[in-house]
Amino acid sequence: MRVLEIVPGVWTAAGTASADRLTPADLAAARGQPAWRARETLAGRALLRALLAEVAPAAAGEPVVAGPNGKPVLAGPGRPGVSVSHDGEHTVVAVAPGRRVGVDVQVPPPHVGRAMVRRCAAPYADRLYRMPAPLRHTVFTEIWTVQEACVKTDGTGIGGRPWSIDVPPHLDRGDWRNLRWRKVRDLIDVPVACAWEATP
Numbered sequence: 001m002r003v004l005e006i007v008p009g010v011w012t013a014a015g016t017a018s019a020d021r022l023t024p025a026d027l028a029a030a031r032g033q034p035a036w037r038a039r040e041t042l043a044g045r046a047l048l049r050a051l052l053a054e055v056a057p058a059a060a061g062e063p064v065v066a067g068p069n070g071k072p073v074l075a076g077p078g079r080p081g082v083s084v085s086h087d088g089e090h091t092v093v094a095v096a097p098g099r100r101v102g103v104d105v106q107v108p109p110p111h112v113g114r115a116m117v118r119r120c121a122a123p124y125a126d127r128l129y130r131m132p133a134p135l136r137h138t139v140f141t142e143i144w145t146v147q148e149a150c151v152k153t154d155g156t157g158i159g160g161r162p163w164s165i166d167v168p169p170h171l172d173r174g175d176w177r178n179l180r181w182r183k184v185r186d187l188i189d190v191p192v193a194c195a196w197e198a199t200p
Contacts, residue, residue, distance in 0.1 A: 001050055004187055007180070010096045010196045012103055014188045016043065017050035025063050040091070044084040048072075048093045056080045056097050069157035071102075081196070083152055092192050099197035102152030107190050108134075108141040120144055120163040128169065138191065142183050143167045145193035150176045153195040 001015040019042065026045040030038035045064065052060040059080050067073035072084055081101040083094045094103035111133075117125050121143050128136050146167045151160035154177070165176050173182040181195040 001047060002187060003051060003054065004184065005055075006182055006184055006194055007196075009098070010094065010101060010194065011051060011055050012092060012094045012184055012187055012192070012194050013047055013051040014090065014092045014105070014192070015047065016091070017046040019046050021049035021053065021060065022046055023049075023061060023063070029064070040086045043091045044086060044093065047091050048082060048084055048095070051093055051095050052080070052082075055095055059097075068155040069159065071152060071155055071157070081153075083149075083194075085148075085152075085192075087190070090188060090190055092187065094194050094196075096196050099199075100153050100155070101194065101196045102149040102154070103184075103192065103194045104145040104148035104152060105188070105190060105192045106141045106145050106148075108137040110137070112137050112140045116140075120147065121167070121169070123166065124169050139169045142191040142193070143169060145191045146174075146181050146183060146195070149193040149195040150179055150181055153179055153197070 001017050003013045005011050030041040063075040064072050065075050080095050080097040081099050083101050083103040085092045085103050085105045087105050087107050090105050092103050092105040094101045147162035147165045151162045179195045180198050184192040
């Protein structure tokens with residue numbers, strides 16, 4: 001497990017963690033899921049439990065329940081904000097005591113269509129299409145991870161119209177509504193972004 005405190009009080013982690021900390025409720029959450037989804041669920045819960053044990057140990061065993069739009073939250077008032085994201089073999093989690101948080105990881109696709117670029121990054125479409133294709137796909141994916149992290153934090157999910165969030169490709173950090181966001185470059189070798197409430 002690799003852990004980064006990206007700003008004071010906001011942590012992200014990637015990698016794998018021991019299943020020893022999984023609770024009976026975590027195991028029950030994966031029961032009945034397709035095998036690939038159960039692996040994702042348990043990997044995410046194990047990594048989340050390990051990060052909580054490091055940065056918010058009092059909450060490390062708290063039940064994870066579905067909040068608005070299915071966003072995972074810890075049960076009970078005053079619990080740390082948490083977020084979990086998967087893409088392929090990559091699992092990333094975030095914890096932020098006293099505030100909402102969202103994290104997203106995406107492996108760049110082999111192709112990003114013009115319609116998708118125009119929808120999610122319209123002000124920068126021409127700049128993106130002047131880039132070599134592999135770089136364009138990575139930069140586009142970085143933009144999308146920020147957009148996803150923001151609506152995960154906000155709790156609105158796809159209904160929050162993530163594609164409408166302005167994310168300049170040349171900036172590594174910024175603001176949206178009452179949130180701060182950051183492209184997390186030092187965690188793993190695929191795009192990751194985290195967003196959190198600006199003030200607890």
